[in-house]
Amino acid sequence: MKKVGIARALFYYYYYPLWKTFFQEMGAEVLLSRETNKLTIQNGIDLAVDETCFPVKVYYGHVQELCRQNIDYLFLPRVVSIEPRSYICPKFMGLPDMIKASMLDLPPVIDMVIDVSINNKMLKREIERIGKIFGRRQGNASAAYDHGLAELEKCRALSRQGFTLREAVKIWEGDPLPPLPGPFDLNIGLLGHGYSLYDPVISMNIVHTLREMGCRLYFPEMLEMEDIEREAATLPKRVFWTLGRKMVGSSLQMEKDPRIDGIIYLASFGCGPDSMIGETIERKMKDKVYMLLTVDEHTGEAGLHTRLEAFCDMLRRRRSISHESYLSSHG
Template sequence: MQRVGIPQGLFYHYYYPLWKTFFEDLGAEVVCSGPTNRATVEQGIAAAVDESCFPVKVYFGHVQKLCALGLDYIFLPRLVSVEPRSYICPKFMGVPDMIKAAIPNLPTVIDMIVDMSKNNKIFDQEVVRVGNYFTRDRLAIKRAYQHGIDEQKKCEQICLSGYSTTEAIALWEGEQMDLPPRYDLQIGVLGHGYSLYDQTISMNLVQRLRNMGCRVFFTEGCDHIKIEHAAATMPKRVFWTLGRKNVGAALYFSQQEQIDGIIYLACFGCGPDSMIGDLIERKIKDKPFMMVTVDEHTGEAGMVTRLEAFCDMLRRRRYAGSDSNLAPHGEYVYRPAGVNERSATGICNSSADQ
């Protein structure tokens, strides 16, 4: 059986179920590089050009991990656009070329162009071209792709229950996982999925917030149409797909009464983040907002301190009854025991609240 490697970085966090199903239906075995760890980061930094953003460097590390496994193929799609009139960050376009130039001894690269900005016909031809690595049966290739789309939709449904895309992929693959039942804060978190949902890149931001008593809301867990409507209120259309979703989600979260605060995870060296993060910061007027920037040098202690300070500020703000974005001084961080309503104690049960 031929083996195809898929790096667990960048597009993985959005489209893994689709491509895993596609290749498996065509008779291949899919090998994923697994979660990012410190060794992946170090390998990626050593191989990537300095100007790359952190997630791209990490992607290099995943590719190297796969190279050591003696695979037949490695899947490195060139994402240009995944919807009409919108684009993915240009670094996605260059990644396959950067990797071919920097990493020797790659398995055969399946380099496919995903560009839905013009018409789907060229994309359909690309799907058939990729399928031809495994079979000449066009019908089987089309069926495999359609099956992949169906599985992708199942995974997106799981996200609507409050899981990140990466958690949804794990659930889709059969893992068991439960969301924490109790929380006293509700926080909208934003960022690119491949950095926000990667535990090493984000310094485990999502789980840390949950451990601090927060229920976390993601862009993918919100109604897609509401997010697009919110994003459409911008004077100019944001033409980066992920950037527009982040702007839309930020505006949507800011209108939700139950959301206590919003956190944006940005990556150092990211062009779109430098603009989108700033744009969101200016637009969010009614909710506490924090932007956290990470890179390969970010320390865990700094991240923990910022998250704890943000949560403490939100609790002070709620219990002091302040409408301002400033943390009031001299008020309770925690409400005295014995008061049960969420508006006072903030404690509620997620299953009852959903």
């Protein structure tokens, strides 16, 4: 049985159930890299160019680990666009080239192009091409892909209920439902690219820490897509990065939600879209307290913990004093 390696990073968080199902139906065994750890990060830093963003550096570390696992193929798609008229950032598009240029001992790479910016004809062709690699007849691969989409939808239904994308994937894989966290006295909107936010090492365990501090968390995946798009469309210019638009739309929608006390945006160092989106959200916030946190390989968990604690204390104090006597967050 052929072994296909998938890195537990970047779009793993958004699409793993789809690709695992697809490759299994192609008759392959899917191997994942381990959870991110200090060594993954160090290996990624050593391999990647300095200018790369933190999550891409981490991706390099995962790929290196996979290559040591004796895999037959490395699944390394070139993700250009996952929805019409929108694009994924250039670092995603160039990922197969960057990895191939830095790592010379790679196994055969399945570097299919995912680009549905105009229509999904190219994606269908690519799916059938991958099917041929595994000796499948015309149509088999498309059916496997459709089955993968159905599995992905199960996972997305879990994240709509409040599980993080990471928790949803684990439940989908058969783990028992985690105990419900709580009790909570604060409601926080927590935003960020899924591969940063839900990777406990990249995000310094922000999800767990905030829950421990008594915060019920609202994630972008819990919102309706129509609401996100409607709010994002209020900007004077359309944000053409898929994740960036989702972050802006989610923050504006959360700002209107009377249950939410404050909003935190977790950005990654070296991320071009984040540097603009984080600032755009800050300017748009009128009634909610907002905090932008940027993480990189040098961020210390203790420093982050202190900032989160101060943020929660501030929200509780604002709530305890009368409405007339505090200055609004925007002056």
